[in-house]
Amino acid sequence: MSLVFAGVCSHAPGITGRAQRADPKVRDAFYAKLAELRARLEAAMPDALIVIAAEHFANFFMNNMPAYCMGMADQYEGPIEDEQWLAIKRTRVPGNADLARRIVKRMMHDIDLAYAEEWKFDHGIMVPLNFLTPRYDLAVIPVNINCQGPPLTPLHRAYEFGRILRRACDAQPERIAVVGTGGISHWPATPDSGVINETWDRAFLDKFVHNRSDELVAYSDEETFRDAGQGGFEIRTFIAVAGATEGSTGEVLFYAPIPAFAVGCTVAVMTVGAASRRDSAR
């Protein structure tokens, strides 16, 4: 049918793995909004969920690093991390190879992307699924944007990737949801873990929910690294969702810095309007 849902959320491993360290009031308010995101996702009755993630060296390494990759398997497994460390049990997650193949084929007309018939999920996908599809009963199609090993895809390309993904989804008979997951500012897994630039995050989120594409793609990687840490490179996942909902705006359901989780915890949705005229004319 088409894209029926679009949202974003955080994925930091502390969200599940170090739950007891956070202020319970803020943490529970965050969890409640993740539950609301799940309710909204389910209300859209999707046949499949595309998760646009920024994985952390679970599958891809600098020996052969794709800028963009889509999973094309009927099942996945995760997390690769220690189960106790992440507090998520290792499990199998259903995929949809046939649908993914059709989407990849369609997207290849406009953009180059890699595909993978094998994919182990890390916390970058497992933490969102833990809240959004905790019964693992919805087909997931993973997408990775390299946000770890520079050189990274430019931001305007991430936006364009989202636009092309949207066009490919709209050409399928299935109802498809998309959730982007990343950043925003954070310095994960470094001695600065727990530092969060709330001002920068709020400014970015304002651009995101108003889908001001020119501003969203204007950050240089040097600026992002300085102001938002290396974790800030993951804004590419949000920007791709903005591209998939070009012309629409959205709503921040939750934002609060939670230092124990080492990230400004975010939940937001974008309205899925009609595909932009620019696309339907083509």
Added chain:
Amino acid sequence: MSLYYVQKLLYQLNRDPHVRERFASSRDSLLSEYELTAEERNAIADGDIGLLYVMGVNGQILMHYSALIGQNWDEYIAAMRGGVKVHGPVRGGLYTMLEDRKP
């Protein structure tokens, strides 16, 4: 200095049980397959997270390796801080991308 191979080995240890098995049973033979300096080989063999961080290993690789060798979160953060204290600022990789942070 062969940061690429240090990271490659840690990446493979993190995700592949067979590589982990060889790391436990025949460490020297496994390490000889990677182009490593003596300092790098020792840092990996000793699980010296602080030195590996200073060498420039990406935290997303290092964090998983730390969990793998049984460190808890506080030990992991303390090890990196200790590494910087003993060995000085990060020498290579992603964390030196800004000119003013270069050692």
